[in-house]
Amino acid sequence: MKIADDDFTLFGLPPRQALERAALDARWRELQAEVHPDRFAAEGAAAQRVAMQWAVRVNEAYQRLKDPLRRAAYLCELRGAPVDAERNTAMPGAFLLQQMQWREALAEAAGLAEVEQIDAEVQRTERALLADVQRRLDDEGDAAGAAADVRALMFVHRFRQDIERRLDALDATR
Structure with a gap:
């Protein structure tokens, strides 16, 4: 060691x-x-x-x-495909559109049930991205593709933090 x-x-x-x-x-x-x-x-x-x-x-x-996200980023780096999220923010257009729709929906959500519904959808996306990262890293040896998924996961993670803050604020008003 x-x-x-x-x-x-x-x-x-x-x-x-x-x-x-x-x-x-x-x-x-x-x-x-x-x-x-x-x-x-x-x-x-x-x-x-x-x-x-x-x-x-x-x-x-x-x-x-x-931490699955940090582990994925670390594996990408070890395999020669650093995530480099600070400089490489390129995302597929469909993913960026989804982000905008989620943010708009969160801003317009009037109550707890609506925010929880958004959270459930975002969690499903997060699980799917994590599964893609695992497949790319463990089965396909596609570190570059995994790095792109990790960047998307970082966006999702930050948005989930926004959702958590909104849920906390809604809980505080009850």
Whole structure:
């Protein structure tokens, strides 16, 4: 185990989008126990600093691997197709139109039921995009196509946050 290993190697997992969460969680607990700074208290400050670096590295890798969107973006990068969402915002016209329709519907939604209906539709789209990403990465080896889907998922994720804020606001008025 080297600190520069990719997250999958660090966790001893195959570099795939499909991931068994229980195995990830179990391995995270094992790694945390191995590198916890308290285990190195008797070895001095330098050993504790190194252990702290390892603990941070393990936690960062765990956070990235447990989140399907972050894991997909990471896999794309590992496979030479970085998502580069800050500079590459190209989206298919149909997807952009769908985004505009959702945003308009959310703005016009008068009540909880309407917002929940929009949320259900967006969640279906999110699940379909995640399935496409998994297929592209794990079955087809299409990292570039997966990167495009990840960019779309980032839009969907941000919109779902807007929906959550709207739902919270509607809950607060009850």
